[in-house]
Amino acid sequence: MKIVFQHSGILPVVKYGGIERILFWHMKELVKRGHEVVLFGGRGSQVASHGIEFFEMPENYETFEEMIPRDADILHVTYNPELKKSNIPTLINIQGNGQIGEEFPQNTVFVSKKHAANHNSKTFIYNAVDLDEYPFEDRPFRLDNLLFLAKGSWSVKNLKDSIWMAKRSKKTLHIAGGRSWLPSRFVHSYGMVGGEEKLDLLQKTDALLFPVRWHEPFGIAIIEAMACGSPVFGTPYGSLPELIFEPFGRTFNHREDLLNHLKSSPKYNRLEIRRYVEKEFSIRRLTTEYLTLYEKILDGESLNSHKPSWSLDKPPLELLSF
Secondary structure: OEEEEEEOOOOOOOOOOOHHHHHHHHHHHHHHOOOEEEEEEOOOOOOHHHOOEEEEOOOOHHHHHHHOOOOOOEEEEOOOOOOOOOOOOEEEEOOOOOOOOOEOOOOEEEOOHHHHHOOOOOOEOOOOEOHHHOOOOOOOOOOOEEEEEOOOOOHHHOHHHHHHHHHHHOOEEEEEOOOOOOOOOOEEEEEOOOHHHHHHHHHHOOEEEEOOOOOOOOOHHHHHHHHOOOOEEEOOOOOHHHHOOOOOEEEOOOHHHHHHHHHOOOOOOHHHHHHHHHHHOEHHHHHHHHHHHHHHHHOOOOOOOOOOEOOOOOOOOOOOOO
16 A cells, blocks of 8 residues: 655654654554555655655645655545645544534544544544653652643643642652743753653653643543553543543542542552553554554545534633633
């Protein structure tokens, strides 16, 4: 199968990147399985050494459509495209939440069961990680160092409550993706991190705080932390109850409940958490599931019986209670 991807950023990413990493890992896995992979990407992408044919993405989208190889079987994109000249079968993977009234093509794939349901769909594939990039070393579990790994300036990610809980539980919070401007011996800020710096934080912290206040589509940081053997403590919104449950972490309705859990010195088995990710969220599993959907599309089937759209009354960025 010849599969074309389009992503305007530089791959592989050097620092911060969520969907970019998953896309790159998926392309590499496809090459390993003998498929032809083509990327239209940002200038500076270094993918040829991985067996991926590369074209620089032109500024004009219609020019890109004209450049798609005639023998390509399918196009895989991570946004809502407006194809005007090409009739190539297309799979759309949406990582974020739509807006009220926004419609997506019928061949749209979401990233969790709840994410799909929130868009009147049943079609989803969980995100995944390349476990080779998250080496695991087992160690006794202690709950001294917490990690916040998200865009801290985005209020729905709830850095504010994470800092509040760390201070009151007297745990050290390491913030990757944002900063706390008030000095505290319990808080260390690193700004936006990636690569080895992010891996070091994942490996030296004991648990991930993920108290989001919106309908989280997936939360890649969840499985990154779990891949390193850390439990995750979050809220009951969006995909989180599908991903986080004992013995791999917990979700909480109120910040006081999460705070009390931190104070209770809970015990978790790091190896058990790692094996959970190996079973459920490996890039090999993701690629297998996408190949199944590629085949369905090429057989003339639609992945949804109708155009998915945001199904909730309130806009996705409205803060939920915690």
